[in-house]
Amino acid sequence: MSRLECFAGQRPGxxxxxxxxxxxxxxxxREAGIRFERWPTRALPVAATPExxxxxxxxxVAHWLEGEGYQTVDVVAMTPDHPKRVELRQSFLxxxxxxxxxxxxxxxxxxxxxxxxxxxxLEVLCTRGDLIAVPAGTPHWFDMGPSPDxxxxxxxxDSRGWIAHYTGSDIADHFSRLEPS
Numbered sequence: 001m002s003r004l005e006c007f008a009g010q011r012p013g014x015x016x017x018x019x020x021x022x023x024x025x026x027x028x029x030r031e032a033g034i035r036f037e038r039w040p041t042r043a044l045p046v047a048a049t050p051e052x053x054x055x056x057x058x059x060x061v062a063h064w065l066e067g068e069g070y071q072t073v074d075v076v077a078m079t080p081d082h083p084k085r086v087e088l089r090q091s092f093l094x095x096x097x098x099x100x101x102x103x104x105x106x107x108x109x110x111x112x113x114x115x116x117x118x119x120x121x122l123e124v125l126c127t128r129g130d131l132i133a134v135p136a137g138t139p140h141w142f143d144m145g146p147s148p149d150x151x152x153x154x155x156x157x158d159s160r161g162w163i164a165h166y167t168g169s170d171i172a173d174h175f176s177r178l179e180p181s
Contacts, residue, residue: 002038003125004028005176010121012175029124032117035133036124044108044151050075053107053151060105061153070103070155078109078148085148092142095172096164100157102134109150112143112178116171123176139167145178 004025006017019025022038029036042056053075054061064070078085095116104111110127116139126132134140144150 001125002127002130003123005123007121007123007175009119010116010171010174012121016120025124029122029132032115032120032122033135033138034115034117034122034124035131037131038129039105039131041107041129048077048151050077053077053153057105057107057153064103064155068155070157072156074154074156075107075151076154077151078144080147080149082148085144085146089144089146089148091164092144093172093177094164095139095141095167095169097137097139097167098134098163098165100136101155102138102140103131103155105131105153107151107153109148109152110178111148111150111152112145112176113140114142114172114175115140121171121175125178139169141172143176143178145180147180 001020002022002025003020005015007015026036039060044056045052061073065073106126106128108128110125113124113126113132115122115134124132
């Protein structure tokens with residue numbers, strides 16, 4: 001289930017808001033300039049290929065490519081036995097920005113986005129069916145957990161794909177991690 005927690009300042013403490021209410025999550029993120037929406041979920045074949053995932057969500061992909069103006073889409077699938085899971089997790093956990101929007105749709109699994117918006121940190125647990133659109137230049141980090149297990153569509157305007165610009169801040173070290181439940 002999706003979850004949002006909002007914190008004041010740059011260190012965690014008691015959240016100002018903690019909710020699993022989809023309407024509240026969407027409204028709170030919209031007020032912070034973050035797009036969040038739920039797509040209908042569809043069954044994917046076991047060990048679905050990128051082509052099968054794209055075909056399963058063909059209509060939604062077409063909307064984002066044609067209607068929203070994104071140039072490319074790809075599929076990233078992470079599994080608990082992925083050979084680069086530790087290295088990739090560490091790179092995502094460092095606060096960074098992008099020169100373009102970061103758009104992710106979770107077709108399966110989950111991931112924890114943390115966004116630094118002014119003097120607040122918003123932690124968004126995205127689960128199957130969630131789409132999050134982080135605007136270009138927004139400081140954030142992402143945790144896929146120590147045993148990642150997700151399939152996500154990623155939309156880009158830059159054909160080079162995911163390019164991080166690290167901020168050098170250690171803020172991410174002070175906030176939640178996605179740990180197995």
